[in-house]
Amino acid sequence: MDVETLLTIFVILIFFSIPFAVFAFARYLRYKETIALAERGLLRPERKRSGRDTLRWGIVITMVGLGLLCGLWPLGFMTSSVHVTGEGPAPETVDGEGVIAEGPAPNPAIGESDVSPLPFGIGPWMVLGSLPFFFGLSLIIIYWVNKREDAGEAIPANKQVELGKEEEQ
Numbered sequence: 001m002d003v004e005t006l007l008t009i010f011v012i013l014i015f016f017s018i019p020f021a022v023f024a025f026a027r028y029l030r031y032k033e034t035i036a037l038a039e040r041g042l043l044r045p046e047r048k049r050s051g052r053d054t055l056r057w058g059i060v061i062t063m064v065g066l067g068l069l070c071g072l073w074p075l076g077f078m079t080s081s082v083h084v085t086g087e088g089p090a091p092e093t094v095d096g097e098g099v100i101a102e103g104p105a106p107n108p109a110i111g112e113s114d115v116s117p118l119p120f121g122i123g124p125w126m127v128l129g130s131l132p133f134f135f136g137l138s139l140i141i142i143y144w145v146n147k148r149e150d151a152g153e154a155i156p157a158n159k160q161v162e163l164g165k166e167e168e169q
Contacts, residue, residue, distance in 0.1 A: 051146050058139030065133025072129050076121025 034044055 051143050051150070054139050054146070055143040058136050058143060060136070061132050061139060062136030065129050065131065065136055068129030069126060069133060070129075072125050073121055075125050076123045 037044055
């Protein structure tokens with residue numbers, strides 16, 4: 001490997017490890033605080049959890065996922081090879097069937113084909129955006145379900161709902 005490649009790998013590793021280091025340091029400080037309280041015979045006060053943290057993180061993670069989806073989507077149009085049926089005089093890059101191939105020719109030996117398996121530029125890179133998007137949506141749904149249960153809107157276990165009427169079992 002040349003120096004430029006090693007430097008690129010190093011910068012990427014540093015970029016992704018900084019948030020982890022900040023999180024680990026914050027956890028370490030909380031641990032030290034808990035130990036200091038325990039030495040004095042005190043307990044850490046319990047935080048009242050209202051579920052708002054779940055909603056906040058759900059919104060943030062969903063928006064990060066949506067941003068990644070929007071940012072990664074154009075990769076599908078930049079990386080796919082374009083194959084158009086040629087009209088008129090045949091240029092030098094025309095294969096035997098009159099199809100103009102722009103970009104590198106597909107290599108069937110490694111599974112590449114002329115036709116993209118997924119439409120609209122969607123590809124495997126979209127997973128990087130769809131995972132946080134759907135994880136954030138699940139956090140929002142968890143907040144919504146827990147909020148309904150806390151408000152007493154949950155259906156008791158001994159009741160059955162059929163066509164808008166409730167019946168005791």
